[in-house]
Amino acid sequence: MTDPQHSAGGGTADPGRPDTAGLAGRAAELLQAPLAAAVFVLAHRHGLLADALAEPATATALAAAAADALDPWNGAEPAAHARRRFVDQAAELHGLVNAVLSDPRTGWWAAPLDRDHQLLLSEPDTAPAPTAASARWQTYAQQPAQGLITSTELPVPQEQPIRSGAHAALASGRGDWTPTYPLVQARVRVAPRARIFEIAGPADWHRLVTRYGDPAGYAGPDRNLLEAADIDHGPAPVWDAAAADFDGVHLTFVGLLSALFVPWSQSGVTTTLWSWEWERTLWLRPAFADRTALPDLVEQPTAAPFRP
Numbered sequence: 001m002t003d004p005q006h007s008a009g010g011g012t013a014d015p016g017r018p019d020t021a022g023l024a025g026r027a028a029e030l031l032q033a034p035l036a037a038a039v040f041v042l043a044h045r046h047g048l049l050a051d052a053l054a055e056p057a058t059a060t061a062l063a064a065a066a067a068d069a070l071d072p073w074n075g076a077e078p079a080a081h082a083r084r085r086f087v088d089q090a091a092e093l094h095g096l097v098n099a100v101l102s103d104p105r106t107g108w109w110a111a112p113l114d115r116d117h118q119l120l121l122s123e124p125d126t127a128p129a130p131t132a133a134s135a136r137w138q139t140y141a142q143q144p145a146q147g148l149i150t151s152t153e154l155p156v157p158q159e160q161p162i163r164s165g166a167h168a169a170l171a172s173g174r175g176d177w178t179p180t181y182p183l184v185q186a187r188v189r190v191a192p193r194a195r196i197f198e199i200a201g202p203a204d205w206h207r208l209v210t211r212y213g214d215p216a217g218y219a220g221p222d223r224n225l226l227e228a229a230d231i232d233h234g235p236a237p238v239w240d241a242a243a244a245d246f247d248g249v250h251l252t253f254v255g256l257l258s259a260l261f262v263p264w265s266q267s268g269v270t271t272t273l274w275s276w277e278w279e280r281t282l283w284l285r286p287a288f289a290d291r292t293a294l295p296d297l298v299e300q301p302t303a304a305p306f307r308p
Contacts (some may be wrong), residue, residue, distance in 0.1 A: 030257060033258045034087055035067060035070060035261060038090075040093045042069075044096060049096070050099035050100045051105070054100075054103055061171070061304055063253070063257065063279075064172045066086075068173075070083060070260075073228065079228060109253045112252065113198070118188045118189070118281065119150060119185065119186070120185070120188050121183050139233070139236040143239075143275070147283070150280065151164035151281070152164060163301075164279075165280060170301050181297065182296035184293075185297050186292060186294055187291070194287035196249070196281070199251045200258075201258045201259050202273065203264055205259055209236060210266075210271075211237075213236055215234075215269045220232075231272055234263075242284060248283045248284060249284070256277075256279050
């Protein structure tokens with residue numbers, strides 16, 4: 001049993017720390033990750049420098065636009081081709097990547113769960129008990145059938161429409177979430193002793209899967225996803241097993257950039273996180289200390305048009 005007072009999982013260094021010894025390695029990792037590459041390419045295309053990428057709302061909106069461009073079901077171009085294209089284009093952007101990684105203002109990229117500022121854009125009040133991930137859909141979707149998800153509230157003015165990764169995803173208009181407005185919004189505070197597994201890169205997702213999943217029982221990839229996007233999602237965690245040790249699984253912003261669509265192979269098991277399209281926490285057990293109602297989200301948020 002993991003010590004409930006501590007988080008576990010990610011070991012990725014703080015991208016805002018000016019650590020020259022690890023800078024080259026972290027830059028290379030991001031430049032080879034399709035979503036991170038797309039973020040830097042879009043930033044360069046729109047004339048944005050490191051100071052803009054240090055702004056949470058701007059970086060979050062860029063990540064949503066990049067995820068939109070890489071969406072396996074986008075249809076604008078084959079998804080595998082889009083991933084390769086962005087990685088190839090980003091190869092010339094070492095200067096921008098190094099500037100971002102050495103800027104202390106981007107320290108929030110790798111921040112662990114902010115327990116005081118989680119936004120919930122849906123009901124109910126508490127997380128349902130997780131169901132086993134033996135169903136093929138849950139392996140494909142990489143989440144329980146009825147998971148509860150929050151996203152970190154960004155430090156932005158009240159009138160800023162992009163208040164979290166979830167808001168940015170809604171603004172992009174893509175993905176499986178097509179809500180009917182208005183949406184109920186609430187700020188939830190996570191209990192101090194809640195046990196959080198942190199995902200800061202593809203190795204952390206692989207660790208979660210191999211620790212709590214059943215790789216030997218993996219029935220193979222979803223055929224449509226494999227044919228449309230050349231993605232073998234691999235096995236998934238058994239969520240009720242993970243819930244014995246953790247209350248939530250948090251994907252950091254840098255984890256999102258570095259892990260999405262990146263296969264990770266170790267000990268004969270390959271995993272690819274593909275369906276978590278914004279910084280988020282998947283709640284496996286009730287872990288909220290309190291909840292504050294916020295004004296309803298009455299319409300789809302709008303964001304800067306960072307289009308490819």
